[in-house]
Structures are given as C-alpha cells and as structure tokens.
C-alpha cells in the first residue's frame with residue numbers, strides 16, 4: 001500500500017515515535033511524506049521515504065494530487081489543532097480530498113494506531129480492488145478535446 005506521513009512542528013516528535021514503533025510494518029509499503037517530516041522519519045528509522053516539498057511550500061497539495069490520481073491508500077497526518085498554519089487552505093484541501101476519494105486518514109496517534117493494526121491485518125485489501133477497477137488515470141486536455149489539439153497558453157488568444 002501507499003502510505004503518507006505529515007506532521008506539524010509540535011507533532012513531529014510524536015510522528016518520529018510512531019514511525020519508530022511501527023517501522024517493521026511500514027517497511028513493506030511504499031512511503032511518502034512532506035519534506036521535513038519525511039527527513040526526520042528517515043533520520044530516525046531505517047525507512048525509505050519519497051519526500052515531497054515542505055507543507056507550507058506545496059507539499060500538502062502534492063499529496064492531494066496523489067490522492068486525486070488514486071495513488072495513495074493511507075494518510076497519517078498529525079496536525080496541530082492549537083496553532084494556526086499559514087497554509088491552512090492547503091491542509092483543508094488535502095483532508096477534503098481524503099473524504100472525496102474515501103481515503104483512510106488519521107489525524108491523531110490514537111486513530112493512526114488503529115489504522116496501522118488494520119493495515120497489518122489486511123483490512124486495506126479492498127484498496128487493491130479500487131486500484132484494479134480505477135487504475136491511475138490522468139486526464140489531459142487532449143483527452144478532453146481529442147479532435148481539437150490545443151497549444152498550452154493559447155486559450156485566451158483563441159477567443160479573439
């Protein structure tokens with residue numbers, strides 16, 4: 001399964017402890033994270049993680065794009081409920097996409113542990129059915145307008 005980790009600054013220690021505790025299990029999966037979270041996990045565990053940009057620089061949006069492409073199965077996002085984040089719209093958008101696509105998401109340690117145990121038991125195998133029925137499918141402009149190829153950036157010009 002494809003699993004992503006994100007933690008706000010006050011929750012990073014919790015995320016490190018969580019991934020140390022369950023690294024034996026996460027080793028069998030494909031892992032992703034926002035920039036700083038991913039670096040800290042790799043520094044403290046033996047896990048290999050694909051790191052996106054830091055959250056405030058677009059990392060949450062990059063994870064959202066994975067979800068929209070049906071390329072993420074579980075999100076563990078230890079967010080800080082006590083500190084306002086400058087990139088709050090990106091955070092809301094990421095969590096919204098989890099609901100749009102029915103992606104299991106844990107925003108605190110208690111839920112994360114339940115989901116990890118479910119992952120270990122094989123309760124996530126239904127995701128394989130989703131992958132089989134809805135393979136990654138990126139719609140391009142050409143797919144939407146097969147008879148009318150467009151040049152990028154020419155839409156405004158075409159109106160005149």
Ligand SMILES: O=C(CO)COP(=O)(O)O
Pocket residue numbers: 006007008009034035036037038053054055056059060087091
């Ligand atoms: O801000 C974040 C998520 O919203 C996390 O980003 P970092 O992992 O780069 O600190």
